[in-house]
Amino acid sequence: MYSRKHLLGLEGYSGDEILEILDHAKAFRDVLERDIKKVPPLRGITIANLFFEPSTRTRMSFELAEKRVSADVVNFSASTSSLKKGESLRDTVENILAMKIDMIVMRHGATGAPHYIARRCDSIVINAGDGSHEHPTQALLDLFTIRERFGDLKGLRVALVGDALHSRVIRSNVFGLKALGAETTLCAPATLLPKGVENWGVKITHDIEEAITDANVVNIMRLQLERQSSGYIPSLREYSRIWGIDTERVTLMDKDHMIMHPGPMNRGVEITQDVADSDESVILEQVTNGVAVRMAVLYLLSPLRREALET
Amino acid sequence: MIELMDKTHLERSLKRIALEIIERNKGAKNLVIIGIRNRGVYLSERLKAHIEDTEKVEIPIGSIDITLYRDDFKEITASPYIGGTEIIFDVEDKDVILVDDVLYTGRTVRAALDEIIDFGRPKSIQLAVIVDRGNREYPICADYIAKQISLKESEYVEVRVKEVDGEDQVVKVIKE
Numbered sequence: 001m002y003s004r005k006h007l008l009g010l011e012g013y014s015g016d017e018i019l020e021i022l023d024h025a026k027a028f029r030d031v032l033e034r035d036i037k038k039v040p041p042l043r044g045i046t047i048a049n050l051f052f053e054p055s056t057r058t059r060m061s062f063e064l065a066e067k068r069v070s071a072d073v074v075n076f077s078a079s080t081s082s083l084k085k086g087e088s089l090r091d092t093v094e095n096i097l098a099m100k101i102d103m104i105v106m107r108h109g110a111t112g113a114p115h116y117i118a119r120r121c122d123s124i125v126i127n128a129g130d131g132s133h134e135h136p137t138q139a140l141l142d143l144f145t146i147r148e149r150f151g152d153l154k155g156l157r158v159a160l161v162g163d164a165l166h167s168r169v170i171r172s173n174v175f176g177l178k179a180l181g182a183e184t185t186l187c188a189p190a191t192l193l194p195k196g197v198e199n200w201g202v203k204i205t206h207d208i209e210e211a212i213t214d215a216n217v218v219n220i221m222r223l224q225l226e227r228q229s230s231g232y233i234p235s236l237r238e239y240s241r242i243w244g245i246d247t248e249r250v251t252l253m254d255k256d257h258m259i260m261h262p263g264p265m266n267r268g269v270e271i272t273q274d275v276a277d278s279d280e281s282v283i284l285e286q287v288t289n290g291v292a293v294r295m296a297v298l299y300l301l302s303p304l305r306r307e308a309l310e311t
Numbered sequence: 312m313i314e315l316m317d318k319t320h321l322e323r324s325l326k327r328i329a330l331e332i333i334e335r336n337k338g339a340k341n342l343v344i345i346g347i348r349n350r351g352v353y354l355s356e357r358l359k360a361h362i363e364d365t366e367k368v369e370i371p372i373g374s375i376d377i378t379l380y381r382d383d384f385k386e387i388t389a390s391p392y393i394g395g396t397e398i399i400f401d402v403e404d405k406d407v408i409l410v411d412d413v414l415y416t417g418r419t420v421r422a423a424l425d426e427i428i429d430f431g432r433p434k435s436i437q438l439a440v441i442v443d444r445g446n447r448e449y450p451i452c453a454d455y456i457a458k459q460i461s462l463k464e465s466e467y468v469e470v471r472v473k474e475v476d477g478e479d480q481v482v483k484v485i486k487e
Contacts, residue, residue, distance in 0.1 A: 027395050035430070035431070041379050308383070
């Protein structure tokens with residue numbers, strides 16, 4: 001039975017733990033189809049969304065999920081420029097402790113920030129993205145979306161395409177896909193692969209056609225436009241030509257296939273208009289599933305549940 | 312383990328309850344049936360069949376899982392998985408027959424009432440149970456009961472159904 005205190009990342013998660021989250025997400029997904037999209041399990045629980053990095057969609061998704069499980073929500077927003085690592089973070093934590101907040105959902109530009117807070121404060125911490133490290137709820141909603149369509153992920157061919165050097169979504173997805181037994185291939189230019197990637201336990205290739213041929217799922221990462229000016233790639237056009245997913249490349253996929261993207265998309269760069277709007281694209285479904293998955297995570301980490309499990 | 316009701320007894324009680332429901336509601340035109348997961352669902356299917364046999368009307372049937380509405384998280388350790396609620400019809404202005412196997416503290420039914428009301432405003436909710444074992448903690452009572460008994464806290468009653476337990480039977484068990 002799922003009994004973790006925090007959700008800091010998918011590293012070290014067993015397949016069973018992940019499936020338990022996804023099973024719960026299914027029930028919450030059904031709640032989203034009702035007229036009254038609200039259930040009471042987290043009534044009386046206060047959750048603070050601490051977003052130290054700008055985000056609209058993840059934050060909104062979490063806020064919606066929190067309200068839909070009847071929690072009380074407080075939002076903290078901080079501009080990254082005024083925050084230094086270490087001391088200021090600690091001040092923030094101490095302020096929160098003083099306000100008796102039960103759970104924290106945190107996004108921060110520094111890898112390990114949520115782990116730091118989990119160690120220092122009494123509340124439960126959910127990582128909404130830390131630096132280039134992990135974004136566990138995104139990976140969970142990706143896995144949920146895949147499972148809804150394909151059922152068992154064992155042996156399923158999944159291609160992750162994009163900036164693996166900077167992407168926390170790719171990292172979390174790799175942990176999750178491996179735990180569930182998928183056959184994962186990572187495709188990126190050599191400049192956007194981190195050192196040690198060969199130890200990740202996935203197939204690595206620079207060749208998009210190799211990665212995408214016979215794949216059941218392709219999960220396309222956004223190429224940050226700044227990468228062009230920092231010398232990681234020669235130009236957006238070249239990236240798009242060599243690694244961009246267009247209709248022609250999609251025809252190489254397995255007959256039974258699905259196209260994913262965590263958003264926001266750069267239409268015309270990593271993904272073409274046609275592919276983004278095609279029938280096999282589940283990009284909007286991912287967004288809906290995101291709320292359900294986050295509701296499930298909140299439910300499973302709820303202090304009331306934890307208290308009951310500990311007795 | 313002591314048998315309180317055998318297969319035949321259980322079947323007769325269900326038929327009797329079906330007729331009581333029809334009598335009290337003056338027919339079956341406005342009825343919908345909702346079974347509380349898990350065993351309530353199977354029992355509700357039987358009731359539906361009996362009512363339809365007599366009245367020749369089709370009755371919408373649904374199921375609810377009250378896990379998300381519980382007031383006590385300790386219950387979840389016993390059955391952690393959320394089986395899912397399926398109510399695909401409108402409950403607005405309907406007479407809802409809520410079905411469960413055992414009525415004890417009343418907390419499960421309280422949760423079920425809250426969940427049903429989130430789907431709409433029924434005309435009425437009537438509760439049908441196989442066993443009412445008393446010791447209520449909330450002011451809840453059943454409208455239709457197959458058997459009323461009184462048990463000690465160390466005893467519990469199990470309504471077994473063919474679909475899950477292999478046979479239809481109601482038994483009393485003493486906890487070690």
